[in-house]
Structure formats: C-alpha cells, structure tokens
Amino acid sequence: MLTIPQLKKSVEDFYRESINWSPIQKGITRIDTPFLDRHNDAIILYAINQPNGLIRLTDGGYIFDDLESDGIYLSRSKHRMKILKEQLNGYSVKLDNENHELFIITSLNDYPVKQNLLIQAMLFTNDMFMLSNKKISSIFISEVANFFESKNIRVTDGPNIIGRSGMIHHYDFSIPGIREIPEKLIRTMNSANNEYYAKSIAMDKRQTQDVRPNTDFYTIINDEDSIDDNIINLFNSEGIIPVPFSKRNDYVEQLAK
Structure with missing residues (x-):
C-alpha cells in the first residue's frame, strides 16, 4: 500500500532530477523540463515574478514561433484563434494577443500544478495545428x-x-x-x-x-x-x-x- 509520504517523495524526486531552473535576470527564471517537442528539444518555460507574490509562467511565444516556422500563422485566422482559445480554457491557460505567448498566472503553492497544465497546453497546441497549409481548412x-x-x-x-x-x-x-x-x-x-x-x-x-x-x-x-x-x-x-x-x-x- 502506497503511503502519502511515498507519493510526495516521488513528485519531489521527479522535479529535482528532471527539471532545471536557471536565473536569466532579476525576477526571471528559465525552466528546462523533461518534456520534448516534435524537434526532440526540451520544452522550456519562463517564470516571471509578478506583484503580490504571483508568478507568470510563459512559453515566451515559442509555440507560435515554431508553427510559423512551418508556415502555420494562427493569428491570420479568426476561426483557428477561436478554437485555440476555447481549448486553452480547458487548461486554464491564456493567450497574450500581442506577443502570442501562452501563459498562466499562479501562486507559489499552485505552481507545480499550473506548470503541468501549461506544458500540456503547449504540447496540445503544437500537435493540434501541426498541419501543412493544404490541410488547414479544418481543425x-x-x-x-x-x-x-x-x-x-x-x-x-x-x-x-x-x-x-x-x-x-x-x-x-x-x-x-x-x-x-x-x-x-x-x-x-x-x-x-x-x-x-x-x-x-x-x-x-x-x-x-x-x-x-x-x-x-x-x-x-x-x-x-x-x-x-x-x-x-x-x-x-x-x-x-x-x-x-x-x-x-x-x-x-x-x-x-
């Protein structure tokens, strides 16, 4: 029978061994995760300090940049943007309309859960729209x-x-x-x-x-x-x-x- 301390230790070990945090500048931390994108590169997040002890977790615009490198410009289609935002809501993730960052605001207590949701949203979005231009007529x-x-x-x-x-x-x-x-x-x-x-x-x-x-x-x-x-x-x-x-x-x- 698994015990609560064992479960907690499993999560703590996973984060300690698989995720790397490194400071970029004051108030901004880079987070290298064990999750890989379609290029076999690590998914990278950024934690930015916010007022009142909150944290903004963001992909830094990576997902949009990666799709655009394949000629998929989500922002040019109201239909695609509408579907994307509806799906992101399921992950409690928001989209910054100006710089196209996927982000989530969290407290320190909720940070592990919210980070996991943002990673899931990034992987989902990348897969959802990973289409050639010939196939973009439907989602x-x-x-x-x-x-x-x-x-x-x-x-x-x-x-x-x-x-x-x-x-x-x-x-x-x-x-x-x-x-x-x-x-x-x-x-x-x-x-x-x-x-x-x-x-x-x-x-x-x-x-x-x-x-x-x-x-x-x-x-x-x-x-x-x-x-x-x-x-x-x-x-x-x-x-x-x-x-x-x-x-x-x-x-x-x-x-x-």
Whole structure:
C-alpha cells in the first residue's frame, strides 16, 4: 500500500532530477523540463515574478514561433484563434494577443500544478495545428466533435482529472459510464507521427488510471498520414485504444455504449 509520504517523495524526486531552473535576470527564471517537442528539444518555460507574490509562467511565444516556422500563422485566422482559445480554457491557460505567448498566472503553492497544465497546453497546441497549409481548412478536434454529434454519442467536453501525483490531466472528451459500463476518457492526436505527444498522452493515462479505475482510455488519431507503428505499439502496451479517424465508424457501437 502506497503511503502519502511515498507519493510526495516521488513528485519531489521527479522535479529535482528532471527539471532545471536557471536565473536569466532579476525576477526571471528559465525552466528546462523533461518534456520534448516534435524537434526532440526540451520544452522550456519562463517564470516571471509578478506583484503580490504571483508568478507568470510563459512559453515566451515559442509555440507560435515554431508553427510559423512551418508556415502555420494562427493569428491570420479568426476561426483557428477561436478554437485555440476555447481549448486553452480547458487548461486554464491564456493567450497574450500581442506577443502570442501562452501563459498562466499562479501562486507559489499552485505552481507545480499550473506548470503541468501549461506544458500540456503547449504540447496540445503544437500537435493540434501541426498541419501543412493544404490541410488547414479544418481543425481535427472539431472534426472529432462533429463525428460524436452526428452519431449521437453523449460526450462532454474537456474534463480535468486530478491524477495520483496531484497533477491535473486534461482530456478532450469524456463519455460517462454507468454500473458495469466504464467511463471513457478520450484524447485526440492530430499528427500521426508525433511520438512525443503520444508519450505525453501515455503519461497522463498512467497518472489517471489509479484514480479512475473503471475507465477505458482512447486516442483518436488523424490518419491522413500513416500512423507510426511505434505509436500504435505504445498505446496498445499502455492500455490505450488507438482509433484511426478513417476507421471511426468501426468504433461507434463501442463508444456509444
């Protein structure tokens, strides 16, 4: 039986061994995290001191800059910006309209939880819009929502689950269970080859399953490009059901239970 001190020590060890804090200038700290982006580079955050003992955690505009380097200019589309802000709300993350930073304001007590939410939001946003210009006419998460609606599948949007370590893990959709029918927690994955986002989904599932034992986990994958076999193997090994979007109708009965 795990004890509370053991759980606390696990979180403390993770932060001590995997996250590096370094001062940049007075009141600003750079935070190198163990989470990797699609370039296999560490996700970097910045903590900026605010009045009244608050902290502004920000990506420094990295996500927008990275997408623009691939020719994806989110700010030029009101539709894309609207969807982005709606999704960021689920992570309690805001967007600075002027410098395009993803940020979150937190107290010192809430700092670990809010940092985790910002990292999740960064990984999600990068995957959500990692499209070529030819594919930018639609947003994948909207297509998934439309599919659920068209099949009368009773989903709710964006639940946040407190995992075993006390961190909050965001899911895109939830389908409630009843009696012997398990709850279903669903993530979406826009890029079929984004191995690092897949690993993030798997990590969230591990943290969630102990506190939601009667739950099935799904990831719906945009398979316009072929899905990396390593990602399918990862999800299968972690007990996550991968659903290629092209085969979504094969899963309607399973999801609609």
